[in-house]
Amino acid sequence: MTAISTQIHQNLKPELLIEQAVKLGLASHCETGAPVVRTGKFTGRSPKDKFFVKEGAEHVDWNDFNLPIDEKHFLQLRTDLISYLNTKPEIWSKEVYVGADPEYRIGLTCYTEWPDSSLFVDNMFIEKDENFTSEWTIYQAPGFHANPDIHGTRQGNFAIISLKHKTILIGGTGYTGEIKKGMFTVMNYLLPSERNVLTMHCSANIGKEGDVALFFGLSGTGKTTLSADPNRRLIGDDEHAWTPNGVFNLEGGCYAKVIDLSPENEPQIFQAIRGQALLENVVFHKDSNCIDFSNKSITENTRVSYPLTYIKHAVIPSMGGTPKNIFFLTCDAFGVLPPISKLDADQAMYFFLNGYTAKIAGTEEGIKEPKPTFSTCFGAPFLPLKPSTYAEMLKEKIAESGSQVWMVNTGWTGGGYGVGSRIKLSYTRAMISAALKGELKGVITQKHPIFGVEMPLCCPGVPSLLLNPANTWENKEQYFEESKKLSTLFEKNHQKFTVETV
Numbered sequence: 001m002t003a004i005s006t007q008i009h010q011n012l013k014p015e016l017l018i019e020q021a022v023k024l025g026l027a028s029h030c031e032t033g034a035p036v037v038r039t040g041k042f043t044g045r046s047p048k049d050k051f052f053v054k055e056g057a058e059h060v061d062w063n064d065f066n067l068p069i070d071e072k073h074f075l076q077l078r079t080d081l082i083s084y085l086n087t088k089p090e091i092w093s094k095e096v097y098v099g100a101d102p103e104y105r106i107g108l109t110c111y112t113e114w115p116d117s118s119l120f121v122d123n124m125f126i127e128k129d130e131n132f133t134s135e136w137t138i139y140q141a142p143g144f145h146a147n148p149d150i151h152g153t154r155q156g157n158f159a160i161i162s163l164k165h166k167t168i169l170i171g172g173t174g175y176t177g178e179i180k181k182g183m184f185t186v187m188n189y190l191l192p193s194e195r196n197v198l199t200m201h202c203s204a205n206i207g208k209e210g211d212v213a214l215f216f217g218l219s220g221t222g223k224t225t226l227s228a229d230p231n232r233r234l235i236g237d238d239e240h241a242w243t244p245n246g247v248f249n250l251e252g253g254c255y256a257k258v259i260d261l262s263p264e265n266e267p268q269i270f271q272a273i274r275g276q277a278l279l280e281n282v283v284f285h286k287d288s289n290c291i292d293f294s295n296k297s298i299t300e301n302t303r304v305s306y307p308l309t310y311i312k313h314a315v316i317p318s319m320g321g322t323p324k325n326i327f328f329l330t331c332d333a334f335g336v337l338p339p340i341s342k343l344d345a346d347q348a349m350y351f352f353l354n355g356y357t358a359k360i361a362g363t364e365e366g367i368k369e370p371k372p373t374f375s376t377c378f379g380a381p382f383l384p385l386k387p388s389t390y391a392e393m394l395k396e397k398i399a400e401s402g403s404q405v406w407m408v409n410t411g412w413t414g415g416g417y418g419v420g421s422r423i424k425l426s427y428t429r430a431m432i433s434a435a436l437k438g439e440l441k442g443v444i445t446q447k448h449p450i451f452g453v454e455m456p457l458c459c460p461g462v463p464s465l466l467l468n469p470a471n472t473w474e475n476k477e478q479y480f481e482e483s484k485k486l487s488t489l490f491e492k493n494h495q496k497f498t499v500e501t502v
Contacts, residue, residue, distance in 0.1 A: 002079050002082040002083050002084060002086070003082070004076075004082060004086065004091070004111065004367065005086050005485045006085060006086045006087075006088055006089065006090060006091055007089065007090040007091070007252075008090070008091055008092070008093050009090060009091070009092045009093070009317050009480070010093050010094075010452060011091075011093070011094060011095055012092065012115075012118070013125075014043055014119055014275075014276035015276070015495045017092070017115045017116065017118050017122070018115075018116075018119060018276065018501070019117040020092075020115040020188065021035060021037065021099070021115045021116040021119070021291065022035070024114075024115070024334075026114055026115070026116050027116050027273040028289070029289060029346045030279060030282075030284070030289050030290070030291050031274070031288075031290050031324055032273050032274045032293075033268070033274060033275065033303075033455055034273050034274055034275065034276070034277040034278070034279055034280055034304075035119070035276075035278055035279065036122070036279045036280075036281070036284075036291075037178065037278065037280055037281075038174075038280070038281055039142075039173070039174040039175045039176065039280055039281055040142060040173070040175075040259040041173070042157060042174065042175045043175060043218075043280075043281050043299035043301050044175060044177065044299065045159075045175065045177050045178055045181060046157055046159070046173065046178075046204065046380070047064075047065055047076070047157065047381050048064075048067075048154060048159050049153065049154050049158050049159060049175040050065065050066075050067065050158075050159045050160075050161075050182075050185075050381075051067045051068065051069040051153070051158065051159070051161070051195050051336055052066055052067070052069070052160075052161050052162075052163070052384065053070070053071050053074045053161065053163070053164060053165070054068045054069065054070060054071065054163075055071040055162075056072075056162065056163045056164025056234045057163050057164075057166050057384075059189070059193055059384075059385060060189070060384045060496075061383075061384065061385055061386045061387075062417050063299045065380055065381045065382075065383070065384070067162060067299040067499065069152050070152060071100055071162070071164070073150075073151050073152030073153075074160055074162050074164070074165070074169070075151060076151060076170075076386045076414055077146060077151045077153075077158070077160065078139070078165075078167065078169055079140055080150075080151070080384075081141055081144050081169055081171055082139060084141055084143070084144040085111065085113060085139065085141055088113060091111055091112065091113055092111070092112050092113075092114070092117070092118035093109060093110065093111045093112070093118070094109070094110050094112075094118050094121040094122055094125075094133060095107070095108070095109050095132060095445070096109055096110070096121060096122070096124060096125035096126055096127065096128055096135075096167050096253075097126040097127070097128060097294055098125055098126070098186075098187060098251075099126070099187070099248065099249075100126060100248045100249045100250075100252070100317045100319050101241070101243065101245075101248040101252050101317075101319055102245075104191060104197060104241065104243065105126070105193060106135050106136055106183075106186075106187070106190070106299075107128070107132050107133045107134045107135045107136070107391070108125065108134065108135070108136045108137070108138065108347045109134040109136070109137050110137075110138040110140065110141050110179065110197055111137070111138065111140065111283050111477075112141075113140065113141040113144075113329045114134050114142065116278060117140055117142075117174070117176055117179070118223065118279055119276060120176040120180075120485045121179060122213075122276070122307075122327060123252075123253065123276060123277070123278060123306055123307050124179075124251055124253040124255060125183075125251060125252050125253070126251070126252035131220075132276070132347065134175045135166060136166045136167070136168070136183070136186065137166065137167050137168070137366070138167070138168045138169075138170065138179060138182065138183075139167070139168070139169050139170070140170040140171070140178075140179060140382045141171045142171070142173055142174035143283075144171040144172065145157070145481070146171060146172060147174045147296070147323040151356065156171075156172040156414070157171065157172030157173040157329075158170070158172060159173075159178045159182055159216060160172055160371075161182060161185060161186060163186075165187065167234045168183070168186070169183045170182065173307035174402070175448065176280065176282075176302070177304070177355070177461040179221075180251070180255060181381070181382055183501050184199075184201075184239050184250060184382050185279070185346075185384055187199050187239075187241070187381075188379075188382040188383055188384055188385070188390075189381055189385060189482075190239055190474075191438075192385060192390065192393060193385060193389075196393075197241050198241065198242040198378075198390065198393040198394060198397060199239070199240070199241045199242075199250070200214065200216070200217050200239070200240050200241065200379075200390075200394075201216065201238070201239060201267075201377070201378050201379030201382060202215055202216040202217075202238075202239075202240055202378065203212045203215045203223050203224060203226075203227035203234075203235075203236060203238060203240075204227065204234075204235040204240050204247055204323070205227045205228075205229055205232040205233060205234050205235055205315050205321060206232060206233050206235055206320045206321075207231070207232050207233075207436060208231075208232075210320075210321055211321075211324040211325070212235070212246065212247060212320040212321050212322065212323045212324060213227075213232075213323060213324065213325045213326070213327065213438070214247070214323045214325075214326045214327065215327045215329060215434060216326070216327065216328050216329065216352070216355075216378040217327075217329030217330065217356040217357070217378060217410075218330075218355065218373065218375050218378055219257070219329070219357075220331050220332070220357065220359070221329035221330055221331045221357050221410055222235070222329055222410045222425075222428065223238075223329055224237045224238075224254070224256055224266075225265070225266055225425070226265070226327075226329065226407070226408075226410075226428065226429065228268045228269070228311070229429075229433075232313065232436075233313045234268075234308070234311050234313070234315065234476075235248075235249050235253075235314075235318045235320050236249030236250070236251055236257065236308065236313045236318050237245065237254045237255075237256065237320070237387040238392065242289055242322075242323070242369065242397055243249045245321075246319065246320050246321040246323075247319070247320050247321075247323060248317075248318060248319040248320075248321050249308070249318035249319070250310055251308070252307060252318070252320075253305055253306055253307045253308050254272070254305065254306055254310075254311065254412065255303060255304075255305045255306060256272075256290075256303065256305075256306075256326070257302065257303060258273075258279070258282060258293055258302045258303060259293065259294075259296065259300050259301070259302050260291070260293055260294055261409060261418065265425070267350070268311055268312065269297040269304070271310075271312075271343060271409055272304070272306045272310040272311060273291075273304055274307075274310070275310070275341075276306070276307070277304050277305065277306035277310065278304065278305045278306070279291070279302075280302065280303040280304070280305075280313060280368075281298045281299050281301070281306045282295070282298075283295035283297055283298060285311075288463065296414075304493055308387055319392075322401045322403070323397045323401065323403050324401075324403060324404070325403065325404050325405075325406065325435055325436055326348075326398070326403050326404070326406070327405075327406050327408050327432065327435075328343075328348075328351050328352065328378070328405065328406070328407045328408065329408050329410055330356050330357045330358075330359045330407065330408070330410070330411065331355075331356075331358060331359075331409070331411040332357070332409045332486075333358035333359065333371075333411050333412055333417040333487050334358060334372075334396065334411075334412070334413060334415055334416045334417075334468055334482050334483075334485070335412035335413055335415050335417070335419070335472075335473075336415040336416075336450075336479060336482050336483040336486055337355070337407070337409040337411070337451070337469065337470070337483070337486075338407070338417050338448060338453065338468065338469055339406045339408065339409050339413065339423050339427065339428065339462075339466055339467060340406055340407070340408050340409075340431040340432075340435065340440075340454045340455075340456060340459070340467070341406065341438075341448065341453035341454055341455050341456075342404065342405075342406060342445065342453065343405040343406065343407055343453055343454075345395060345398060345399065345405075347397070347405075347452065348394075348398060348405040349391050349394070349395055349451060350490075350494065351399065351407055352377055352378070352391055353376060353377065353387055353391050353395060353494060354374050354376075354378055354494055355374055355375040355376050355379070355380065356372065356374055356492055356493075356494055357372075357373050357411075358371060358373060358411065358492065359371050359373055362385070367404040372413045372486070372489050374493045375377070375447075377391065381485045384479050387497060388497065391497075404435070404441055406432075406435055407453060408416055408428060409433065409469075410423060410425075410428055411423065412474040413466060413469055414473060414474075415471045415472075415474075416482065417429065417474060418502050420472070420473075422480060424464070427461070427462045427463075427466065430459065430460065430461030430462050431459050431462055433461075434459050434460050434461070434462075439459070440459065441454050443458055443459070444456075444457050444458070445454045445457065447467060448485040449480070449483075450480065450484060450487050451487060455467055455468055465478050470481065487495050
């Protein structure tokens with residue numbers, strides 16, 4: 001293998017990385033002093049260009065998200081990528097841990113072409129200590145493009161994971177989320193298959209009495225917003241693992257969307273935009289360095305990364321005990337799911353495997369129907385093993401711990417998108433607070449006639465009419481028609497898991 005021979009800036013402090021990024025013309029400062037960068041052509045992940053090297057990946061579930069590539073292509077690509085880095089006058093490296101629990105964490109060395117990418121690594125992972133040993137390596141070079149004929153890729157950009165060589169290669173893209181999700185994918189393979197530890201795409205917080213809550217949900221469902229509770233301490237906002245001792249954060253920072261960000265709706269994220277917080281693809285107001293958070297001219301996926309310590313009352317080290325409550329968040333644009341409901345063990349597995357939310361169909365004129373989105377285990381693109389592996393582990397964890405599972409609809413009521421209204425955030429917070437405080441225990445419930453979940457009929461701070469969604473629709477017949485339509489979509493999606501019994 002070709003070795004790195006160019007000048008390497010190792011483990012520079014964040015302020016020096018920012019200074020160098022500004023000097024190289026890669027970053028500028030916003031009004032709070034935080035650096036702002038552009039990631040280039042790619043402003044999000046490219047799932048069709050993520051590959052696993054076949055050799056050493058015997059347990060990978062090959063599908064649309066886990067694509068195979070031959071080891072010979074990986075080896076050639078690694079050699080060529082490193083040769084490219086060696087043509088640069090300087091590159092940057094960071095040594096960090098992935099995982100807050102010393103028993104399960106992994107040492108990572110990340111080489112990057114740009115200093116701002118190294119700042120991202122500093123923000124998102126955990127500082128090394130005197131016992132640090134590097135086990136995994138990432139090489140990231142946005143300026144290097146693969147040749148599909150030589151390297152076996154689909155196109156010039158790529159993210160390739162080799163479990164055998166404990167290496168990730170990222171090229172042709174400056175989107176830093178590929179680094180974060182690359183290591184999350186690795187942990188989703190190693191911890192369940194080798195350590196019998198469940199990895200999860202969820203946020204987590206902890207109450208004053210030590211009770212831990214998990215929040216699963218796809219983009220736009222409120223996972224980050226609802227776990228940022230002023231009355232509870234944040235363990236992490238995105239990636240966690242559940243061991244026999246409890247849960248721990250796989251990261252040391254947060255990577256939050258900032259589109260339409262406001263201090264009123266998401267004060268913790270807004271206040272974190274300072275110091276070494278790295279903003280990606282945001283746009284300034286004209287003739288100023290003030291960010292226009294509503295501007296989507298580059299992308300709707302505008303982002304900021306920042307250390308977990310930027311969140312007031314964050315748990316450091318980011319670990320907690322066994323979860324007492326688990327919330328599945330869904331933004332239901334059909335407007336038929338209850339705003340909160342209790343799930344039994346079988347229902348929990350059903351909704352976990354489906355991983356449902358709904359989005360409004362694109363920007364095509366005249367299309368108003370909600371578009372269902374199913375992402376297995378609320379994180380299909382990052383799961384290298386069979387979905388049943390994670391579902392079975394979660395079912396065992398719930399049985400052992402006695403955790404209560406809730407489904408929370410943060411979407412519409414009184415009708416679907418364009419007819420009904422979005423459930424107020426204050427109501428959703430009140431329902432989650434009541435569940436966390438045990439105020440829904442013993443409350444009379446009603447079984448939903450289509451989905452079979454138990455709907456509490458009263459909740460402090462929430463109008464009782466809202467709790468049964470059928471009551472909020474003027475046309476009850478239409479409500480049940482829409483409910484059956486969504487239920488059919490669930491069943492159709494769930495059929496692919498029937499071979500893998502849970």
